[in-house]
Amino acid sequence: MTWLAQMYVTLMPGLIASVLNMVWCSTRLAPSLNHPLDHNKTWKSKRIFGDNKTWKGVVGMVGLGMLACLGWGALCASFPSLGQFNLFYTRHANTVGFNLVVGALIGLAYALFELPNSFAKRRLDVTPGQPARPPWNLVFIIVDQIDSIIGMVILVSFFAPLTLIFALVYIIAGGLTHVVFNLLLYGVGLRKNPL
Numbered sequence: 161m162t163w164l165a166q167m168y169v170t171l172m173p174g175l176i177a178s179v180l181n182m183v184w185c186s187t188r189l190a191p192s193l194n195h196p197l198d199h200n201k202t203w204k205s206k207r208i209f210g211d212n213k214t215w216k217g218v219v220g221m222v223g224l225g226m227l228a229c230l231g232w233g234a235l236c237a238s239f240p241s242l243g244q245f246n247l248f249y250t251r252h253a254n255t256v257g258f259n260l261v262v263g264a265l266i267g268l269a270y271a272l273f274e275l276p277n278s279f280a281k282r283r284l285d286v287t288p289g290q291p292a293r294p295p296w297n298l299v300f301i302i303v304d305q306i307d308s309i310i311g312m313v314i315l316v317s318f319f320a321p322l323t324l325i326f327a328l329v330y331i332i333a334g335g336l337t338h339v340v341f342n343l344l345l346y347g348v349g350l351r352k353n354p355l
Contacts, residue, residue: 162245166247168245178221196211209275213275222264225267226259226267233258306331342355
């Protein structure tokens with residue numbers, strides 16, 4: 161199960177940042193950033209991304225990704241048996257500068273890879289933050305869990321060799337983990353719906 165340990169150790173900063181970002185976005189801090197990425201613009205009379213994709217969310221993911229990578233990198237340095245599973249350190253040293261760059265990239269990949277999903281939902285008139293209606297509901301439940309994971313896995317592939325099979329396994333395992341995180345966040349009131 162080395163591959164599973166590698167996945168969790170490598171992607172953990174992104175998962176931590178995503179949870180912290182939900183907390184950040186629910187606060188009243190930085191109200192000037194709490195505006196939609198699409199600036200309320202439409203394409204073919206429908207919103208491009210919707211109200212839930214904000215500058216605050218992107219800035220939060222990048223900044224919190226950097227902080228999460230710094231903290232996780234320090235933990236990996238303190239426990240080399242943990243750090244050996246981090247694929248970002250396959251060809252690069254675990255340094256503050258490297259962790260800041262990787263953290264920013266993780267946050268950016270996470271946020272950007274959610275946008276095509278939001279774009280597609282707006283085309284189908286799915287209300288932001290609400291589940292899609294049949295027959296699209298199952299498709300979007302699955303895509304909602306893996307879109308950001310796909311972004312992070314693609315990022316990892318630039319830093320360490322990943323076979324297509326491993327990438328797919330990482331996406332599936334990461335998606336299942338995302339479901340568990342979502343259910344926990346729903347339980348504590350940080351999400352409006354469980355999936």
